[in-house]
Amino acid sequence: MEKIKNRVIAALTGSIATGKTVVLDYFRDNLGFKVVSADSVGHEVLKNPEIIGKIGETFGAGVIKNGEIDRKILGKIVFSDKAELARLNEITHPAILKKTFEIIDEISKAHPVILEAAILIEAGWHKYFDTVMLTWCKPEIQLDRLMTRDNISEEEAKIRIASQMSFEAKRPFATHIIDTSYGIEVTRFTLEKIAKEIL
Numbered sequence: 001m002e003k004i005k006n007r008v009i010a011a012l013t014g015s016i017a018t019g020k021t022v023v024l025d026y027f028r029d030n031l032g033f034k035v036v037s038a039d040s041v042g043h044e045v046l047k048n049p050e051i052i053g054k055i056g057e058t059f060g061a062g063v064i065k066n067g068e069i070d071r072k073i074l075g076k077i078v079f080s081d082k083a084e085l086a087r088l089n090e091i092t093h094p095a096i097l098k099k100t101f102e103i104i105d106e107i108s109k110a111h112p113v114i115l116e117a118a119i120l121i122e123a124g125w126h127k128y129f130d131t132v133m134l135t136w137c138k139p140e141i142q143l144d145r146l147m148t149r150d151n152i153s154e155e156e157a158k159i160r161i162a163s164q165m166s167f168e169a170k171r172p173f174a175t176h177i178i179d180t181s182y183g184i185e186v187t188r189f190t191l192e193k194i195a196k197e198i199l
Contacts, residue, residue, distance in 0.1 A: 015135075015136075030188075032111070036116070045095045047068065054091045093123055097123070122165050131198050137181040143158065178194075
């Protein structure tokens with residue numbers, strides 16, 4: 001994948017429940033950016049019969065229901081075991097990356113684009129972007145947001161957070177840190193400054 005020259009393309013990442021969606025909404029609704037979500041592309045890729053077949057072979061027929069991937073069952077397998085997650089990523093990541101860049105290539109002809117990808121740095125995709133934004137918030141806020149959003153216990157929320165690459169490990173790869181601890185009214189000043197820089 002080549003970087004697309006002379007077009008405004010940035011990437012946004014951050015751990016679960018650190019405010020990525022709120023940040024993206026602001027970029028889209030107030031600053032004129034189009035947003036591409038790697039997660040949404042991933043959902044599309046999981047409907048691909050070839051990918052469904054490979055996942056079934058790798059994780060067993062139990063992860064397929066009515067010809068589709070049961071994301072809840074698959075999630076239970078991969079979120080509790082990093083080796084299993086790596087196996088899933090080997091199947092899905094190349095297809096997600098290819099499809100994502102096809103979409104970005106098209107949209108960026110007319111609009112500035114932000115790619116949102118939770119696993120941007122883990123997957124090594126950050127290297128395709130000059131601007132990499134990383135969301136962060138205070139750990140206790142992150143925990144509370146996740147428990148509330150997904151209606152899960154504190155223990156479950158801690159397991160999910162621990163299964164991801166830490167903020168400290170991601171930080172060296174980011175060109176901009178976005179602290180969302182105090183809500184969008186405070187965060188928007190940072191976002192407007194970033195937009196000015198990259199546009």
